[in-house]
Amino acid sequence: MINEETEYRSGSNLVGFFNQLGYKEFYGQGFPSRWKYTDDKLEEINGTPELDKCIKMVFAPVNFIGNYDVLDKHINSFNDYLAFDDWKVIRNGKDISFSKADKINFDVKKEVNEEDFINQEFDEVSIYELNLDGIISDILNSRIQEIKANIKGNAPLSAIVIIGSSLEGILLGFASKNPKDFNQTNVAPKDKEGKVKSFHEWSLSNFIDAANEMGLLKEDVKKFSHTVRDFRNYIHPYEQISKNFNPDIHTAKLCWNVLKVAMIQLSKK
DSSP states (O other): OTTTTOOOOOOHHHHHHHHTTTOOOOOOOOOOOOHHHHHHHHHTTTTTTHHHHHHHHOOOOGGTTTTTTHHHHHHHHHHHGGGTTTTOOOOOTTEEEEEEOOOOOOOOOOOOHHHHHHHHHOOOHHHHGGGGOOHHHHHHHHHHHOOOOOOTTTOOOOOOOOHHHHHHHHHHHHHSSHHHHTTSSSTBBBOTSSOOOOGGGGGGHHHHHHHHHHSSSHHHHHHHHHHHHHHHHSSHHHHHHHOOOOHHEEEEEHHHHHHHHHHHHTTEE
């Protein structure tokens, strides 16, 4: 990760990298191989606070502007190894932190791609099975009927917008029922003073990530829920124009499946 994957670092770059952790070394004649130098330095800082700093430097979001999907892939790959020490790295926007790892799943599963996800048939769960507040359940139920009508009537953009808002409403309902659990997640958004923001200030992205960390939503639903979030943003006409986004019924069905699976998973909690 340090020498190649996140960024190619030459010998002089490596010296500069580790000097940020308190070393005062110079690059010059007699410098060992890059790999030996990095191994030696990691061995020296292993078990010290500098190791935490080192990991945060490797995954610093400022070095991945415009390529956050690449950064997240690096973090996920690294977490496969870190899990054996019962820890995982978490990115919350521009902040990198650590959390206790989930139980390691040794079952190898093929990642579900978009086409597979769309083609699967998922049962519908009644909104009332989620045990949310009665009034919000009635409103959400009305929206779900409208989603199905829009898909049947080939109105994909309308369906996508309502799906995104419904998903946000459902997750807000869960957060309102379990405020302590949501507020204590590592991904809970904070203000400048470090205080967790009120739920009305949370974004859909915040709710998705928190629900995933709590085990309410599985990784595949988290992934596709963020897709729904991105699509929902095209409710703004100029945003739709700037991205040349023209959703079709294929896109709407993907989003509808995401909402259905999210409801299935949430109903079991």
